[in-house]
Amino acid sequence: MTQPRTIEDLRSEIDQINRDLLKLLSQRAAVVAQIGHAKTQEGRPNHYDPAREEQQLRELEALNPGPFTNATVKSIFKEIFKASLALEESNDKKQLLVSRKVKKEDTVLDIDGVRIGGDAPPIIIAGPCSIESEEQMEQTAEYLAGKGVKILRGGAYKPRTSPYGFQGMGVDGLILGGRVARANKMLFVTEVMDTRDVEVVAEYADILQVGARNMHNFALLREVGRARRPVLLKRGLSATIEEWLYAAEYILSEGNNEVILCERGIRTFEKWTRNTLDLSAVALAKQETHLPVIVDVTHAAGRRDLLIPLAKAALAVGADGIHIEVHPSPATALSDNEQQLDFAGYDKFDEALKPMMKVPAGV
Ligand SMILES: C=C(O[C@@H]1C=C(C(=O)O)C=C[C@H]1O)C(=O)O
Known part of the structure; x- marks a missing residue:
């Protein structure tokens, strides 16, 4: 008979999962940034793509093994999409010609x-x-x-x-x-x-x-x-x-x-x-x-x-x-x-x- 795992032990497993999730989220963000860059290059003023987000949510719903409900999974991923979009847009802004990030000194x-x-x-x-x-x-x-x-x-x-x-x-x-x-x-x-x-x-x-x-x-x-x-x-x-x-x-x-x-x-x-x-x-x-x-x-x-x-x-x-x-x-x-x-x-x-x-x- 195996002993039930201690809370401490379980928490250290969670810690590892967190590290893995964070790594994956960062990897995802790096890909998002590339997509954002490609959109800017193509001259697409709007980075938000609701159809693409919807498609991902549908797929995740179909794949959801539980125990989280579809609604919960969706709301977690919607947060990820929101953060990704903000990242894309802020990277894009860094490149604006009007921005001080591009030109530090005052234009006179x-x-x-x-x-x-x-x-x-x-x-x-x-x-x-x-x-x-x-x-x-x-x-x-x-x-x-x-x-x-x-x-x-x-x-x-x-x-x-x-x-x-x-x-x-x-x-x-x-x-x-x-x-x-x-x-x-x-x-x-x-x-x-x-x-x-x-x-x-x-x-x-x-x-x-x-x-x-x-x-x-x-x-x-x-x-x-x-x-x-x-x-x-x-x-x-x-x-x-x-x-x-x-x-x-x-x-x-x-x-x-x-x-x-x-x-x-x-x-x-x-x-x-x-x-x-x-x-x-x-x-x-x-x-x-x-x-x-x-x-x-x-x-x-x-x-x-x-x-x-x-x-x-x-x-x-x-x-x-x-x-x-x-x-x-x-x-x-x-x-x-x-x-x-x-x-x-x-x-x-x-x-x-x-x-x-x-x-x-x-x-
Ligand atoms: C990364 C993209 O840009 C935005 C972010 C998305 C995401 O995080 O998956 C999806 C659609 C867009 O709103 C994309 O268009 O693929």
């Missing part, structure tokens, strides 16, 4: 001597929401240049909620914006909304803006990725940080490394501000990527009284610059009346921000 843009990102002092991008007239653009550019602003903004193509709202001056606006910026030794940034316009916008603008509503327009992202102009990429209204960074990846993957990320507030349940400024996204984007990150305080707040505190907060968390709308007469502006600053308002903004503008961002 130098656009005709205007430096953005890294150790450069924070920059201001300012100008009206829409380009409306010669007088409006000349007055604004002259005023802002006098304040030391190096980058003039102004929309020639406007993504308006209503198709009947003012849609922008189009090519005439581009010509005007470019000319006025140059006359005041400024750079000109303007939004491009359509792949068909990238070429003409790039002809007149120094920086191409992809707006929040187009952050998921992958054809446009690829097209600006092929343009030889830096790109200002706004975060989408409801985009996660990950989606925003993937949008930037589209641009870099086409060979254009000059991307400035712009947080502009996201849609939340809050009604007292137009959007909710997500400062953690700024800090995270700085941490996860090597790209310059700026904050559009105008669209984040949607109201003038918050522009100064939000801009200060943005710089405090490491933003490389601020984007703000300024108009000679906001009350008569063709868009965004509630949120653009007039010149007196900008004087106050400039004064309030001055102490934070000299030091490099991110300290």
Whole structure:
């Protein structure tokens, strides 16, 4: 008669089984990583394959010798699949061109001597929401240049909620914006909304803006990725940080490394501000990527009284610059009346921000 085995003895057998299981799990993970790599090479954006998982679960069910129920076996393997998928995706992320894991040092843009990102002092991008007239653009550019602003903004193509709202001056606006910026030794940034316009916008603008509503327009992202102009990429209204960074990846993957990320507030349940400024996204984007990150305080707040505190907060968390709308007469502006600053308002903004503008961002 054999003696019943002691608990200690049985536990040491379990310990050995654990070691074997761990070895097998690690072997499995190594194979999963290879599959993940192959998927990335094939350009498959989605690593999750529910059909493949389902097939494995069916086979395991058929083979299950017990004593665990099928439901238990399935839930254990589902955990393994989940961990495997996470592994595949994190390996994949390590290879993202936007990632600090790929490029440790900050990307510093130098656009005709205007430096953005890294150790450069924070920059201001300012100008009206829409380009409306010669007088409006000349007055604004002259005023802002006098304040030391190096980058003039102004929309020639406007993504308006209503198709009947003012849609922008189009090519005439581009010509005007470019000319006025140059006359005041400024750079000109303007939004491009359509792949068909990238070429003409790039002809007149120094920086191409992809707006929040187009952050998921992958054809446009690829097209600006092929343009030889830096790109200002706004975060989408409801985009996660990950989606925003993937949008930037589209641009870099086409060979254009000059991307400035712009947080502009996201849609939340809050009604007292137009959007909710997500400062953690700024800090995270700085941490996860090597790209310059700026904050559009105008669209984040949607109201003038918050522009100064939000801009200060943005710089405090490491933003490389601020984007703000300024108009000679906001009350008569063709868009965004509630949120653009007039010149007196900008004087106050400039004064309030001055102490934070000299030091490099991110300290
Ligand atoms: C490893 C793969 O990727 C994922 C992980 C799976 C797994 O761990 O078995 C199965 C399907 C995918 O969701 C694969 O597609 O085979």
